Amino acid sequence: MYSADIIIEALLNGLLTGAIYALVALGLTLVYGVLHIINFAHGALLAAAMFAVLFVNQILGLDPYVQIPLLAVIFFGLGYGLQRLVIGPASHGRDENILLVTLGLSIIIENLLLAGFGSDTRSLNTDYSFAVFEVGPYLLGQARVFGAAGALATAALLWLFLSRSDTGKAIRAVAREKIGASLQGISVGHVYAVTFGLGCACLAVAACLLLPTFYVNPRIGSAYVLVAFTIVVLGGMGSIVGAMLGGLIIGVVESMSGLFLGESLGQIGIFLIFILALLFKPTGLFGAKA
Amino acid sequence: MLEVEGLRAGYGSVEILRGIDMKVEAGEIVAVLGSNGVGKTTLNMVLSGLVRPRGGTIRFCGRSLAGASPAEIVASGLIQVPEGRRIFPNMGVRENLELGSYGRAKPNRAANLEKVFAIFPRLKERIGQFAGTLSGGEQQMLAIGRGLMAEPKLLILDEPSLGLSPLLVEEMFALINSLNADGLSIMLVEQNVVQSLELAGRAYVIENGEVAIAGSAASVAADPELRRTYLGL
Numbered sequence: 001m002y003s004a005d006i007i008i009e010a011l012l013n014g015l016l017t018g019a020i021y022a023l024v025a026l027g028l029t030l031v032y033g034v035l036h037i038i039n040f041a042h043g044a045l046l047a048a049a050m051f052a053v054l055f056v057n058q059i060l061g062l063d064p065y066v067q068i069p070l071l072a073v074i075f076f077g078l079g080y081g082l083q084r085l086v087i088g089p090a091s092h093g094r095d096e097n098i099l100l101v102t103l104g105l106s107i108i109i110e111n112l113l114l115a116g117f118g119s120d121t122r123s124l125n126t127d128y129s130f131a132v133f134e135v136g137p138y139l140l141g142q143a144r145v146f147g148a149a150g151a152l153a154t155a156a157l158l159w160l161f162l163s164r165s166d167t168g169k170a171i172r173a174v175a176r177e178k179i180g181a182s183l184q185g186i187s188v189g190h191v192y193a194v195t196f197g198l199g200c201a202c203l204a205v206a207a208c209l210l211l212p213t214f215y216v217n218p219r220i221g222s223a224y225v226l227v228a229f230t231i232v233v234l235g236g237m238g239s240i241v242g243a244m245l246g247g248l249i250i251g252v253v254e255s256m257s258g259l260f261l262g263e264s265l266g267q268i269g270i271f272l273i274f275i276l277a278l279l280f281k282p283t284g285l286f287g288a289k290a
Numbered sequence: 291m292l293e294v295e296g297l298r299a300g301y302g303s304v305e306i307l308r309g310i311d312m313k314v315e316a317g318e319i320v321a322v323l324g325s326n327g328v329g330k331t332t333l334n335m336v337l338s339g340l341v342r343p344r345g346g347t348i349r350f351c352g353r354s355l356a357g358a359s360p361a362e363i364v365a366s367g368l369i370q371v372p373e374g375r376r377i378f379p380n381m382g383v384r385e386n387l388e389l390g391s392y393g394r395a396k397p398n399r400a401a402n403l404e405k406v407f408a409i410f411p412r413l414k415e416r417i418g419q420f421a422g423t424l425s426g427g428e429q430q431m432l433a434i435g436r437g438l439m440a441e442p443k444l445l446i447l448d449e450p451s452l453g454l455s456p457l458l459v460e461e462m463f464a465l466i467n468s469l470n471a472d473g474l475s476i477m478l479v480e481q482n483v484v485q486s487l488e489l490a491g492r493a494y495v496i497e498n499g500e501v502a503i504a505g506s507a508a509s510v511a512a513d514p515e516l517r518r519t520y521l522g523l
Contacts, residue, residue, distance in 0.1 A: 166392060173378045173389055180376030183338055184436070185364030185393015 002259065009138045010259045011252055016140065018251015019148035020209050024224050025231035025243040026155060027202035033238025034175040034195040037098040041082075042228065043221025044106035044113075045200055049075055049207035050216040051117055054124055057211075063126060064208045065146065071204040079200030083193040106221075113218035123215040143212035150209045154202065155244055162240070171195055175238070227254075227267075230274040236287025245285060249273070291316045291475055292337075292368070292444055297346035299336045306332040308499040309346065314444060314477050319470050321490035321507065322479045323520075329499045330479045331373050334448050338370045339363045351443065364393035367443030373452065373479075375433040379422025383413055386421050386432055390439025398441065406435040409465070427458045434465070445469070446477045451485070463489055483520045487511045495520075 024046060031039045052071055053064050062070075082105070091097040128142040162168035173181040174191040182188055210216075231250050235242025250270055257269030277284065292314040299307040306329045314320045324330050335341040337348065339360040348355040350368050358366075378386050387406055391399045407414040410431045416424060421432055430450060437445055447466065451459040463485055470476050480486040487493055493510040495503040503513050510516060 166388075166396075169381070169385055169389055170392060172381060172385075176380045177376050177378050179340065179372060180378060181389070182340055182360040183364070183370050183372055183376065184389050184440070185361040186389070187359065187361050 005137050007256075007259070009140075010255045012135075012138060012140060013144065014252035014255025015248055016144040016148040016251070017255065018248040019151040020206055020247075021224070021227050021231060021251055022244045022247020023151040023154055023202055023206040023209070025228040025235070025247050026158065026240060027199035027206075028225070028228050029232045029235065029238055029240065029243040030158075030202070031196055031199040032232065033240075034171055035083075035098070035192055037095055037102070039196075039199065040099065040102040041105040041109060042102075042199070042203070043223075043225030044109035045075075045079075045221070046203045046207060046224055047113055047216065047218055047221040048109050049200075049204045050211055050220065051113055051218075052204070053207050053211045054117075054122060054216065057124055064124065064211045065150070068150070068205055068208045071208060072201040075204035076197040076201040078197075080193045080197035082200075083196035084189065087196070088189060088192065110218050110221070117218065119218060121215050121217040124211045126212045129212045141213060147209035147213070150205065154205045155240070158198065158202070159240060167191075167194060227270060230270050230277075232284075234273060234277045234284055236284030239284065239286035242284055242286035291351060292477070293347075293349040294337075295347045297333070297336065297348065298344045299332055299341055300344060301332075301341075305344075306499055307336065307343075310496070310499070310501055312494050312501060312504070314475055316475050317470075317473060318492065319466065319476045319478055319490045321486040321493040322477060322496060323481070323483050323486060323493055323510075324496035325481060325520075328496045330496060331448060333496070334370055334372065334446055334479060337363075337368065337446065361393050364440060367394065367441070368446070369394075369437045369440045369442035369444070370446040371433045371437040371448065371450065373448040375429050377421045377424075377429055377432050377436065379420065381421060383417050383419055383421055383424070383432060386436055387413070387439050390436035393440065395439065395441040399439070402439050402441065406438055409438070409469075410435050426453050427455075427461075430454060430458075430462065438469075442474065444475045444477060446479065448479045449481065450478070451480065451482050459485065483516070 028039060028042050031037065049071060053067055056062055056067050057064065087098060087101050090101045131142040132139045133142055133145055162172060170181065170186045170191050171194065173186060174188055178188055227250060231243055231246035234249065235246030250273065253269040253273055254266050258266030261268060294310055294312045297307055297310040298305065310333060322330055322333070332341060336343050339358050343356055350366055353366065355363055378389065387403055388399060391402060395402060412428060413431055413435055416428060421429065424432060434450065450462050450466070454462060459482070466476060466478065467489055478486055478490060487507045487510060490507045492505065493507050494501050495510060495516060503510050503516055
């Protein structure tokens with residue numbers, strides 16, 4: 001049996017990682033909650049964002065954290081354009097088409113990354129990548145602490161935007177009542193594109209927060225997106241609070257099962273939670289009643 | 291104010307509107323009557339830009355609205371309170387009203403909010419509540435209040451009496467009358483023929499996608515065919 005200190009340290013590290021997972025899930029759940037589609041390109045877009053961080057770092061020498069505003073804006077624009085010019089028009093208003101279009105997009109993006117960067121696994125080392133904070137008896141990776149802080153701050157900003165701004169209110173209105181929203185002069189196409197853009201911007205921020213400690217390759221997206229799906233299902237499809245809480249829970253579960261079952265089996269706990277959630281609480285912790 | 295000529299529309303291979311001619315002048319209450327499925331709601335959807343017309347013209351305040359987006363139509367002052375209310379159940383009463391001024395009259399939001407609360411004190415009592423938890427009558431008040439937030443030039447009310455108790459229907463029609471007395475032009479789309487004709491100055495009866503009877507409310511009420519079909523006389 002492990003000492004309490006080791007377990008608490010694993011718990012803290014799990015929470016820190018979980019916060020970034022939550023940010024990836026936030027983008028997914030936001031798009032699902034408003035457009036009512038599963039964005040299959042979410043993972044590939046995360047991989048693209050991570051390579052973008054790497055690329056900008058190599059070209060301009062910018063620290064990943066400094067890149068956050070830049071990449072968030074670029075990926076917001078990318079997401080807006082993708083929804084407005086590709087996904088929307090190609091789907092002709094049918095959900096099953098959107099599914100296929102986003103799946104196709106993910107294949108295109110992954111292969112572009114393969115062609116552009118090769119299949120090697122890369123990482124980005126910063127001064128703080130391996131530095132730690134000593135908090136009492138516990139050692140916490142600095143990059144993970146910064147990452148969690150950044151993820152929580154981003155989530156708080158997004159929440160403020162959705163609850164306070166007119167555009168945010170329009171997004172929530174369209175999520176539940178498209179026709180009612182149109183009749184107030186809200187352009188549903190614009191709101192869809194803004195939402196998709198916000199989802200991509202979340203990924204860009206997550207990529208900046210991930211790279212100092214996590215590696216990247218063109219297929220890395222699927223690993224995160226599986227975790228993100230579990231979080232979204234656990235938290236409740238479309239629920240932002242659910243995504244945040246679900247992310248933290250999944251982070252702790254991964255860290256604990258890694259501790260007790262061995263690092264390579266760490267993800268078993270996540271999928272156990274996934275199956276349990278589907279069996280016993282299919283609407284998730286904060287999901288709307290069916 | 292609103293002039294519709296030869297308006298045709300439909301879904302897929304089904305033609306719903308087969309050439310509607312009608313108009314609403316400034317300051318009028320015009321009733322658009324007809325039973326379920328004759329095309330009343332489709333007409334509203336076309337007027338609000340949610341369904342594209344297949345033919346005919348729509349002019350509002352001298353401007354053509356055919357092919358305009360819902361946002362452009364809202365901005366021009368043609369506001370619809372839709373059938374089934376279509377309020378935002380996941381949002382508070384205040385947020386619902388605020389979104390009423392999303393596409394028009396945004397600078398006057400605070401003042402208009404006070405006006406709506408003066409008309410519907412009930413909504414002010416419920417201000418913090420989620421719209422989905424309101425009673426049917428309150429939801430209808432909220433839907434109309436949301437419409438008023440945009441300072442409409444013409445307000446289209448689609449079945450405002452639907453699902454309300456007889457007492458509330460009386461109240462709703464009295465309210466429509468007083469809104470009109472304050473100068474608002476209203477197009478009242480209803481199945482409730484008797485009460486609508488008491489309120490309206492003119493009326494159109496739609497049957498099978500066409501205007502079957504048109505004229506002053508008194509003449510429409512006296513029409514033998516209307517009396518036979520709708521009143522069973």
